[in-house]
Amino acid sequence: MKTTVNILPASDGDCILIHTFDNAKQPFIILIDGGRGKTFKNTLKKAIQEYEKIDLVILTHIHNDHIGGLLKLFKSSLGKKIIFDKIIVNAPNLIAFSKEEEIGYNEAYDFEKEIIANYKDIKIINDITNLNDKNLGLPEGIEITFLSPDLEALNRLKKDWKPLGKDSEDTFISSVVKPCEDHDKTLELLAETDDITQPPSDIENASSLAFILKTNDFNGLFLGDAHHKIVSESIKKCAEKHKLSLPLQFNLIKVSHHGSIENSSIKLLNLIQSENFIFSTNGGKTGKHPSRTTIAKIVCNPNRTTKTINLCTNYPLEEVEKRTGALLNPNEETKHNFNLLNKTIFQ
Numbered sequence: 001m002k003t004t005v006n007i008l009p010a011s012d013g014d015c016i017l018i019h020t021f022d023n024a025k026q027p028f029i030i031l032i033d034g035g036r037g038k039t040f041k042n043t044l045k046k047a048i049q050e051y052e053k054i055d056l057v058i059l060t061h062i063h064n065d066h067i068g069g070l071l072k073l074f075k076s077s078l079g080k081k082i083i084f085d086k087i088i089v090n091a092p093n094l095i096a097f098s099k100e101e102e103i104g105y106n107e108a109y110d111f112e113k114e115i116i117a118n119y120k121d122i123k124i125i126n127d128i129t130n131l132n133d134k135n136l137g138l139p140e141g142i143e144i145t146f147l148s149p150d151l152e153a154l155n156r157l158k159k160d161w162k163p164l165g166k167d168s169e170d171t172f173i174s175s176v177v178k179p180c181e182d183h184d185k186t187l188e189l190l191a192e193t194d195d196i197t198q199p200p201s202d203i204e205n206a207s208s209l210a211f212i213l214k215t216n217d218f219n220g221l222f223l224g225d226a227h228h229k230i231v232s233e234s235i236k237k238c239a240e241k242h243k244l245s246l247p248l249q250f251n252l253i254k255v256s257h258h259g260s261i262e263n264s265s266i267k268l269l270n271l272i273q274s275e276n277f278i279f280s281t282n283g284g285k286t287g288k289h290p291s292r293t294t295i296a297k298i299v300c301n302p303n304r305t306t307k308t309i310n311l312c313t314n315y316p317l318e319e320v321e322k323r324t325g326a327l328l329n330p331n332e333e334t335k336h337n338f339n340l341l342n343k344t345i346f347q
Ligand SMILES: [Zn+2]
Pocket: 012, 013, 014, 063, 065, 066, 225, 257, 258
């Protein structure tokens, strides 16, 4: 029995399926996000169609590239056949809010309405304040430590609800592979670029759940689209509390926000290390995921602990680079001991 993590292709979004097991060797299945609406039909449906039960669903935040496929799943006949034990929904008190007509987050509202109406037995955890202090009822051997959001980000989300755009199809694919932005700068130079602090207006990503999942044979970091500053602070506190030495080591790290330049910082990367960094993206709508600067900050990190790093995309590289442009120059992988490759299943 081995933990398996499957990073499903989900366009520019996230949809992650984890098979693990508890101390009693009972399987424990986790689904993190559902990608865009079309992800359900394209990949998620097939991946889970034989399942009788999913133990835990986690919706990291309410952006369409995370909630879309989950909404389709829960509205589908397949969804109604599967037993869902628990769901952690990062869309606090939506129903209460909508009564006052203060929100317009249609997908998130629809989602919660669907679950309440048609999934009577599911345990909904939608108050995500101080999640680490709550008893989530996880079996022995499955441990989740939440690192984001903090209270400030959550309060801003509640205060500043605004309508989301439509789940538009991403049709942008350039026909010729051009070099990506910053292609002319070396990775060493890009690694020294100042970290970007996300604007306070980015409230949904700031409220994204990020967490460590620790099981009998696995230790993974799933960063959703969280902000690096919030995650860094939490990691420092967590290490202090549990007397862990930094950087923390993981079997894999799902890089925040599809590898964007804004969401990974040197300060954060100094605290976390792994052999496998994952970019869940097809290149992104604007062709900026992953960013070459994020790649540089990972591979040129002086605190790096592994000889060879795998930077993994969940789409073939050619497809990603049709949107981003060529991410690397010749010999950069050899020079900095890393591989940029398409890999979706981790065991
Ligand atoms: Zn996203």
